[in-house]
Amino acid sequence: MDYYFAEGTLVWLRENEQHLPSTVSSCGGGVINFITNYGQVYTYKLNALTREKVLAMHPSSIEGVEDMATLTDLHEGAIMHNVHMRYNQDNIYTYIGSILVSVNPYKPISGLYDKATMEQYSNYHLGEAAPHIFAIANECYRCLWKRNDNQCVLISGESGAGKTESTKLILKYISAMSQHSLDPTAKENISNVEQAILESSPIMEAFGNAKTIYNNNSSRFGKFIQLNFCQKGNIQGGKIIDCIL
Known part of the structure; x- marks a missing residue:
């Protein structure tokens, strides 16, 4: 029994143990053609085996x-x-x-x-x-x-994924939130703690980084950054612990 797929239908094409997002480019004459979202082109005969390889996209x-x-x-x-x-x-x-x-x-x-x-x-x-x-x-x-x-x-990812930048953004946000409704002197102290943590990272990385194909300055170790808060929710201090992987 033959199966028909309307042209332009979005489907999952199961190929080489992968599910590829694809579009039916043409269907007729016992043959069906697919173009994946990644530019690959596949052609199959219309039969029950083809139906097993094609799944409707939700x-x-x-x-x-x-x-x-x-x-x-x-x-x-x-x-x-x-x-x-x-x-x-x-x-x-x-x-x-x-x-x-x-x-x-x-x-x-x-x-x-x-x-x-x-x-x-x-x-x-x-x-x-x-x-x-x-x-x-x-x-x-x-x-x-x-x-x-x-x-x-927990921040995890491959080399060059942006782990260090994500850490900076989290520190930036928490520092900003902890400075609400504070007098200028207290705000300056919190900013100094944040700055000290950020500036210590390049010093640590100088001892344990290496060049990869994705990143010229990739960390070869993990870092645990600890922030301490007072009961009012303000940053009081912090420390960095490194762990060689």
């Missing part, structure tokens, strides 16, 4: 989602496709539940980290606004007081 994968926990297509191809679509729209952050997936844009994005954006995310709980690293930092800072317990943010 609307959530076609339109894209901010939280990939809501994706109906549950496979690696759907995750990569969703991240790729958002990346092309300069949306470099995507949630998987309470986990934030970020992609290095390798270019400045206007307004992404300015003061207005920080103020915006200070007014929302995690998941109430678009995915952003400030949302993670805000949730971590607020949970210190909601749960009266230590909080931790």
